[in-house]
Amino acid sequence: MKWTYKEIGMYQESKEYVDSLIIPMNPISFGAQMKQFSSMHEFMGILMMEVEKQLKGRLLLMPGLTYWSEGQERADLIEIWKLKLLEADFKHVFWITSDSEWKKYEEQLPGSLLWIPSIPLEHLEEGQARQMMNDQVRQMLDMLTQSWNK
């Protein structure tokens, strides 16, 4: 379910079936990586849209968590989320990002970190991009259903 008025209503009605929280994480910057980050953000948006469509009934997709790639303390971010997650009752929490920096924080993150390399969709032809995107979606779905069945 998405972070919209209608679907949050749906979530509140069927909470017992929604045991997974998905938090996409997108870095931002005004520096040299601006372009790369914008491409990541685009990729993540499409990926999350597709994943949400496939597994709508069991997961809640948070709005993308945006943070400054430099100058923002990631440990602080994690602390806030840890606290806030206690208020909600999610059995599975998935952090999804293309930013490899998060791998260093994998231990501290409450839940599982799924790192997925971004595809520069802008350099691909429509059909090719769609194909690669489908593969990524499939992979992501496998990862999610596997952790459910564990």
Place this chain on the structure above:
Amino acid sequence: MSKRNVSRRQFLNYTLTGVGGFMAAGILMPMVRFAIDPVLKASASGGFIATSQKVSELTAEPIRVDYTFDQIDGWYESQVTNTAWVYKADDGNIVALSPVCKHLGCTVAWNTDKEHPEQFFCPCHMGRYEKSGVNVPGTPPSKPLDVYETQVKDGILYLGLLKPHKGA
């Protein structure tokens, strides 16, 4: 002037009635149109959308058929790709099922659960449906999968509106 069949008074009466009539019509027409607007609107949603699926290639085994259309959703106009599960039933009719689980809206797939082959399976809460689209009792879904209206033109499959399953 021996023949005066139209008096001044009559002439004025006729013209005023005529002009008044036109004015009344001018006011009423838009109001009537407005009131019956839904009747006049061409049913845009009734259109069939072409898929890339050749009907001759369909078998009794359900396959994924994707189709793309422009969707206007509030502020956004976007290209949406949707999927249908399509197969030929025993009586030769084409069956196109919606992949959206009637429980909470996940996407179901054909034959993906090893323990229950030859069924549609929802990975979210283990919902299952028979090949006909009818939900398996005892699993979370309470209704059968929706069914697409289908049309065949030049050997290509067209999908129309989603309808509730007849077996419901």
